[in-house]
Amino acid sequence: MEKSLSAITGDINIEARNGKTDALISGLSYDSRTTCRGDLYFALPGLHADGHAFVEQAIAAGARAVIHQVPLSLYHPEIAYLQVTNSRISMSPVAAAFYDHPSRVLKVIGVTGTDGKSSTVSFLHQLLTGMGLKCGFLSTVQFNTGGESVKNHFRQSTPEATEIHKTLRAMVEAGCSHAVIESTSHGLSPKNNRLGDICYDAAVITNISHEHLEFHGTMEQYMDDKANLFRMTGQNRGIAVINIDDKNHNLFAGTASGCRSISFYSATGAQKADYRARGIEETPASIAFTLDSPKGEARVDLNVAGRFNVDNILAASAAVCELEGVEPKTLEPLFPGLKAVKGRMVPVDEGQAFQVIVDYAHTPGAFRRLFPAIRPLVRGRLFALFSSAGERDLEKRPVLGSIADEYCDVIVLADEDPRGENPMALLEEVASGCRNKTKGKSLFLIENRKEAMRHAFSMMKKDDCILLLGKGHEGSIIYANGPVPWDEEEMARILLRELTGKRE
Structure with a gap:
């Protein structure tokens, strides 16, 4: 894949240009150690290192263009340099354009929350696949682009925008119709903008508790960053699925006002919930309950441990039923075959x-x-x-x-x-x-x-x-x-x- 620099940078604000006016780009990178010939290199400021210090190494590795946010001490005439306000924020729209906006041709489900995200992503993937739909996913634990699942080696629950759009493009090329993305507060934050150019069709939230305040500063900011998933989904007229048992459910419902539907679920059987569990039975290795919904009921027999998985199954089931327009009864034969995520119970x-x-x-x-x-x-x-x-x-x-x-x-x-x-x-x-x-x-x-x-x-x-x-x-x-x-x-x-x- 090769694209001109000008073709993929039309959606970013360029403050200054140096060197060549254009370049043919064959890849994107933000680490000089993995930069390849023909890449566009993003110089990103980081916690322990600043990518601007490695621009020359990236060029030596074959980079044809550089996006940076502070003036550089050296400009090569044969390299295209674009100075922007924020290199990291610019990376998302450029990555989306380079990979031909893959999220626009997939049904994308985003899952956020403090706990239960990876399990819910996995259950969604298993249910959709069990229905005969080709589905990929990205989670803290694994990636799947339409074939075998592979370990997430990035040590980031939500990778950088370049990896996200590259992975989504691989799903499209593999014939996937659906994608499930674990959408973390870091990824949804405007500071990082990793997910800023994803077109979401569904937004799911599991729960909220104390986490990542070293990054967000306050619980209010933490929740507001997570709420971006619902704002983005609303812009695409998607559907929202919210845990009514979480005390912050009204906040997320408010930010989902642009969605075509908002559904609530409850593991405690709350009557105001659209999808709720009734008669939960638990052993050390299994869970069973009845799922009640406006679309009918279904018996849920799970060979996974942990009562909290009732919440995760309800979230996944509600999202599938609302997005695909099916009844819970359709999912009933699939529940016993669902497997837990590695490292979970x-x-x-x-x-x-x-x-x-x-x-x-x-x-x-x-x-x-x-x-x-x-x-x-x-x-x-x-x-x-x-x-x-x-x-x-x-x-x-x-x-x-x-x-x-x-x-x-x-x-x-x-x-x-x-x-x-x-x-x-x-x-x-x-x-x-x-x-x-x-x-x-x-x-x-x-x-x-x-x-x-x-x-x-x-x-x-x-x-x-x-x-x-x-x-x-x-x-x-x-x-x-x-x-x-x-x-x-x-x-x-x-x-x-x-x-x-x-x-x-």
Whole structure:
């Protein structure tokens, strides 16, 4: 694919031009290390590095044009330079134009919220595929462009605009009719503008709780950024699906005024909800309930664990029914075959006498849903191993400790992603919320996550249960000197085999 620079930059405000007046562009990049011959390079200011410092490296790698937001010290006459107000904001419309606006030819469903996004995205993809519709998706965990799902290697729930539009174009080329995008507050924020040029046909919100305030500043701004999904969907006369059990539902309904329909769902059976659960039955490995709606009812039998998945299934079902105009009964045969997302409520069994569950829960909202659901199902003691990410929302650290303290008998704190922070100091901040626990008896601070896990397993007895939280599907633990490979489920299996003497 090749396009002229002038053809793909018509929707951005150019403040100054230098070098060549035009160039033939064959790719987009914002990292000089991955820039290829013929690329347009975006110089992006970042938290730890400024892309303007790597313009020359990008040109040496073959970049034919550069979009930058501050004057450069050197301009090559054979390179096209465009100075803009904000390089990052400009990247979205340019990427959409370069890839021929793929979201305009797909039915795009956006899923936002604090918790449950990846599971809801996965359930939507599975339901649409089960109906015979070719569907792709992007989530924190995986990507799928119409074939096999692959691991999300970006370490961003919502990648940069260049990757999003490239992925959507791949879906179009593969014959997809639908796409589901996990639409985070970072991606929806005008500061990043990663999703600013997506044409959404449906907007879904799961719930709202304390998260990412290091970026948004306030809860009000956090919610306003998420509400952009409904504003954008309204501009396209799409449909909105909102969790009426969340106290902020009216705020999102207000921003969805441009949508052709607004549907509410409720796992608590709220009568004002359009889609609601009735008669929920739960075992440690399954959930069943009746889904009531204006379009009729359906029996939902799920072979997935976690009561919070009732919310996720309701959200996905409501979106499919409203977008495709089908009755819930149409989805009934598909429910038993739905599979959980990797790293979400995954039981790990290597023959040990106690229960081990891996889950991605890492926010106060997720903790408040998870612990009350698990506690009644545990006959012995409940353990939890977790922490909080470094260089992220500081206020939630003691809150996480406090919630776990309320429900758990034993808490083990271990590195999650300390990044540039002092790992033990970070654990102490989380521990400050564990006021009913005693260090060395019911509270343990062990930086090394492998050793922390080994210590926790050594204390456990028959009928105990441990929740390994915060890492889920993630493939690394990030320290000051970079990421260290990590697989939570596999490490748990290795240590359990070590404990039980079981061979692979």
